[in-house]
Amino acid sequence: SEGEFxxxxxxxxxxxxxxxxxxxxxxxxxxxxxxxxxxxxxxLSKRLDLGDNHVDLDIWDTAGQEKYHALGPIYYRGxxxxxxxxxxxxxxxxxxxxxxxxxxxxxxGETAVLIVVGNKLDLESERTVDRTEAIQYAKSVNAEYVETxxxxxxxLADLFEKISSLMIDK
Ligand code: GTP
Ligand code: MG
Numbered sequence: 001s002e003g004e005f006x007x008x009x010x011x012x013x014x015x016x017x018x019x020x021x022x023x024x025x026x027x028x029x030x031x032x033x034x035x036x037x038x039x040x041x042x043x044l045s046k047r048l049d050l051g052d053n054h055v056d057l058d059i060w061d062t063a064g065q066e067k068y069h070a071l072g073p074i075y076y077r078g079x080x081x082x083x084x085x086x087x088x089x090x091x092x093x094x095x096x097x098x099x100x101x102x103x104x105x106x107x108x109g110e111t112a113v114l115i116v117v118g119n120k121l122d123l124e125s126e127r128t129v130d131r132t133e134a135i136q137y138a139k140s141v142n143a144e145y146v147e148t149x150x151x152x153x154x155x156l157a158d159l160f161e162k163i164s165s166l167m168i169d170k
Pocket of ligand 1: 016019022034035064120150
């Protein structure tokens with residue numbers, strides 16, 4: 001196959017799991033150790049070449065704080081893909097992924113590609129969410145599973161290539 005694609009991808013997950021960090025590291029190769037809570041949402045674009053396919057990704061980073069939860073639909077509506085992000089050292093953030101998955105499946109049906117993302121892989125020694133459990137959960141909801149570190153730039157290129165390929169094939 002060969003072509004030009006434009007896809008919308010939304011980043012969802014609890015506050016402080018690293019959504020903004022993932023996007024900034026991937027698009028601009030920047031990382032800050034500070035947490036500046038996103039207000040409402042922000043947006044960056046990135047062009048990717050996948051063999052003969054060219055993909056423009058419009059990446060929407062949302063605000064994870066609970067008080068912004070109700071804004072979710074504004075940003076996930078019309079998305080071709082969603083990254084459901086949690087922090088591997090924070091069990092509560094994994095439970096929040098499950099809430100977002102249920103909401104997305106209700107709102108979008110099976111139209112979007114979902115990837116569950118365990119971030120902060122550099123903090124492996126502090127992990128509290130078992131990888132096998134997360135993989136099994138992702139499989140049970142027809143989602144892919146990937147682990148990343150925005151800090152160490154691990155897994156990000158693979159993550160965005162994977163979601164792009166899946167959106168092309170959908
Ligand atoms: P909200 O905007 O409030 O929803 O948070 P967010 O999910 O965008 O989190 P953000 O990217 O602001 O990161 C929160 C904190 O985690 C910051 O202090 C980051 O530096 C840190 N962080 C993000 N990714 C990683 C990572 O891969 N490893 C480590 N060790 N810290 C990370
Ligand atoms: Mg943020």
